[in-house]
Amino acid sequence: MSILVVGTVALDSVETPFGTAHRLLGGSATYLALAARYFWPEVRLVAVVGRDFPEAYRQVLQQAGVDLEGLVVNAQEDTFAWGRRYHYDLNERDTLYTHLNALATFDPVLPAAYRDSQIVCLGNLDPHLQQRVLDQVEAPAFVICDTMNYWIEHTPEALRAVLRRVDCLVVNDAEARQLAAEPNLIRAARKIQAMGPRIVIIKKGEHGALLFFEEEIFSAPAYPLEDVFDPTGAGDTFAGAMAGFLATQQCFDEAALRQAVIYGSALASFVVERFGPERLLALTPEEIAQRVAAFRRLTMFPEVDLQTLALPGLNHAT
Amino acid sequence: MSILVVGTVALDSVETPFGTAHRLLGGSATYLALAARYFWPEVRLVAVVGRDFPEAYRQVLQQAGVDLEGLVVNAQEDTFAWGRRYHYDLNERDTLYTHLNALATFDPVLPAAYRDSQIVCLGNLDPHLQQRVLDQVEAPAFVICDTMNYWIEHTPEALRAVLRRVDCLVVNDAEARQLAAEPNLIRAARKIQAMGPRIVIIKKGEHGALLFFEEEIFSAPAYPLEDVFDPTGAGDTFAGAMAGFLATQQCFDEAALRQAVIYGSALASFVVERFGPERLLALTPEEIAQRVAAFRRLTMFPEVDLQTLALPGLNHAT
Numbered sequence: 001m002s003i004l005v006v007g008t009v010a011l012d013s014v015e016t017p018f019g020t021a022h023r024l025l026g027g028s029a030t031y032l033a034l035a036a037r038y039f040w041p042e043v044r045l046v047a048v049v050g051r052d053f054p055e056a057y058r059q060v061l062q063q064a065g066v067d068l069e070g071l072v073v074n075a076q077e078d079t080f081a082w083g084r085r086y087h088y089d090l091n092e093r094d095t096l097y098t099h100l101n102a103l104a105t106f107d108p109v110l111p112a113a114y115r116d117s118q119i120v121c122l123g124n125l126d127p128h129l130q131q132r133v134l135d136q137v138e139a140p141a142f143v144i145c146d147t148m149n150y151w152i153e154h155t156p157e158a159l160r161a162v163l164r165r166v167d168c169l170v171v172n173d174a175e176a177r178q179l180a181a182e183p184n185l186i187r188a189a190r191k192i193q194a195m196g197p198r199i200v201i202i203k204k205g206e207h208g209a210l211l212f213f214e215e216e217i218f219s220a221p222a223y224p225l226e227d228v229f230d231p232t233g234a235g236d237t238f239a240g241a242m243a244g245f246l247a248t249q250q251c252f253d254e255a256a257l258r259q260a261v262i263y264g265s266a267l268a269s270f271v272v273e274r275f276g277p278e279r280l281l282a283l284t285p286e287e288i289a290q291r292v293a294a295f296r297r298l299t300m301f302p303e304v305d306l307q308t309l310a311l312p313g314l315n316h317a318t
Numbered sequence: 319m320s321i322l323v324v325g326t327v328a329l330d331s332v333e334t335p336f337g338t339a340h341r342l343l344g345g346s347a348t349y350l351a352l353a354a355r356y357f358w359p360e361v362r363l364v365a366v367v368g369r370d371f372p373e374a375y376r377q378v379l380q381q382a383g384v385d386l387e388g389l390v391v392n393a394q395e396d397t398f399a400w401g402r403r404y405h406y407d408l409n410e411r412d413t414l415y416t417h418l419n420a421l422a423t424f425d426p427v428l429p430a431a432y433r434d435s436q437i438v439c440l441g442n443l444d445p446h447l448q449q450r451v452l453d454q455v456e457a458p459a460f461v462i463c464d465t466m467n468y469w470i471e472h473t474p475e476a477l478r479a480v481l482r483r484v485d486c487l488v489v490n491d492a493e494a495r496q497l498a499a500e501p502n503l504i505r506a507a508r509k510i511q512a513m514g515p516r517i518v519i520i521k522k523g524e525h526g527a528l529l530f531f532e533e534e535i536f537s538a539p540a541y542p543l544e545d546v547f548d549p550t551g552a553g554d555t556f557a558g559a560m561a562g563f564l565a566t567q568q569c570f571d572e573a574a575l576r577q578a579v580i581y582g583s584a585l586a587s588f589v590v591e592r593f594g595p596e597r598l599l600a601l602t603p604e605e606i607a608q609r610v611a612a613f614r615r616l617t618m619f620p621e622v623d624l625q626t627l628a629l630p631g632l633n634h635a636t
Binding site for chain 1: 357406501502503504505508522524525526528534535536537538539540542543544545546563566567573576577579580581603607610614615616617618619620622624626627
């Protein structure tokens with residue numbers, strides 16, 4: 001089972017109340033791939049960079065075991081660059097600049113060796129490009145897709161066409177409400193499922209994530225972090241780790257999806273501890289296992305002996 | 319083990335996008351008592367009403383088995399009355415009016431028979447009155463306390479004095495952030511624990527609740543509701559059900575608190591399905607047990623066979 005990730009490889013600049021970092025390795029495809037490869041060795045990347053993309057960053061991806069045959073270099077343009085400022089509570093953010101550069105003319109072409117990919121991760125991109133990618137994959141077994149407010153507003157038809165071909169949409173709560181035109185998240189998810197994806201995952205930041213698997217709902221907590229250093233990449237790390245985990249299970253049933261959401265949440269909880277993808281470069285299997293165990297402790301409540309509840313107070317009601 | 323609830327008994331008017339209801343039986347003590355008595359027969363109420371309090375509402379509380387010896391009637395005043403309008407997404411609300419009436423001069427005096435109460439629920443009230451109540455209880459085993467932004471802003475000293483005598487503070491996320499002057503909820507809870515309560519519960523509405531029990535954290539989901547009809551009383555129902563549940567367990571350890579948070583969440587998820595406390599008047603033990611089982615399905619994820627994860631991708635990191 002091979003994983004294909006498509007998205008951006010970017011140079012990110014981030015200002016947070018804790019510090020500032022410039023031209024970090026970033027982009028949705030970067031985080032998707034660096035998270036997925038923790039679980040599965042065959043991770044193929046399709047993206048474009050420009051003439052200024054540092055060789056050291058290529059090395060980072062290569063040494064992480066990511067297949068870079070699909071990473072195109074546009075020698076006429078610079079790399080997609082993006083600047084963001086996070087406010088004190090980290091839920092609010094301003095975009096300082098977005099220089100599309102090489103991304104403006106990006107047309108994803110899959111190397112021949114990528115066409116048999118089975119798990120496809122469509123990072124946040126123009127839905128026309130997401131469709132182009134799907135057209136080139138022979139027989140995808142599981143398609144995970146991200147999007148954002150810009151495409152919901154500006155290319156709704158193209159987005160709808162993609163959604164009909166997607167197994168699992170991963171969006172944040174504001175995007176889910178906007179896409180479904182519905183403030184209640186449960187109703188919003190049901191409406192999105194009716195658009196195509198039988199699985200919808202709604203990321204709620206510090207409030208965790210909701211998985212809608214056909215009729216069933218799974219509520220995953222957020223790992224309780226006292227210090228979120230840099231939220232960049234958390235959502236793509238979540239989706240990438242899910243994809244990698246699902247590859248190991250060779251299965252996309254409800255149990256595997258519940259587990260995948262926890263592994264996704266665990267890796268996302270690491271990445272926000274440092275600037276950029278730094279924390280994703282040297283995690284150990286033990287650290288991941290411990291974090292997953294912490295998620296279990298966070299949600300576990302013992303069975304109640306119902307005999308202890310057979311009381312007059314309850315019988316009033318019968 | 320007997321439960322004492324202190325708070326308001328009110329006549330509530332509520333406008334929601336789904337309808338309008340006037341002069342409903344309401345108030346924190348009402349919801350606390352009606353929820354607690356589902357679990358435990360001895361629920362004692364201390365509150366004041368006025369000359370206009372309907373006899374039918376007294377009957378509702380009495381038939382539910384609530385001890386009303388501590389319900390004072392002020393024949394010179396009307397009952398505390400309160401009007402609220404909820405907006406379309408139900409997270410926003412406007413207070414239309416607050417007529418304190420009999421509540422303005424309320425001085426809670428415990429009947430002699432109430433002084434041996436063991437579980438004490440202090441509903442949202444002036445913290446000076448909450449202190450007066452605690453002064454009259456001989457040997458409280460467990461004190462649960464609610465408060466609100468008004469007291470955090472206007473009577474911070476009195477509130478701090480109450481918190482030093484409280485085992486478990488139950489507040490919403492905005493109140494926790496304000497009380498601790500800290501936007502991060504985990505840090506906020508730790509700061510509040512340092513003020514006295516070894517247990518802090520932060521209610522997050524549609525995002526569930528967080529229990530901070532000494533060093534441990536438990537994250538309870540919200541029950542996924544497609545239709546929240548009237549959010550009034552959900553927080554007090556939560557706290558009242560917790561108190562009743564804990565009485566059945568005769569125990570206040572971490573396991574019991576985790577379970578109590580789930581039972582509190584379950585009863586709160588019922589009360590918002592109708593106007594006022596209507597849904598609390600005829601729940602069956604089976605309905606409660608089914609809702610609790612639904613909370614377990616909502617949070618359950620199977621153990622992962624770690625052998626399936628022993629892959630080259632992970633070994634890159636070691």
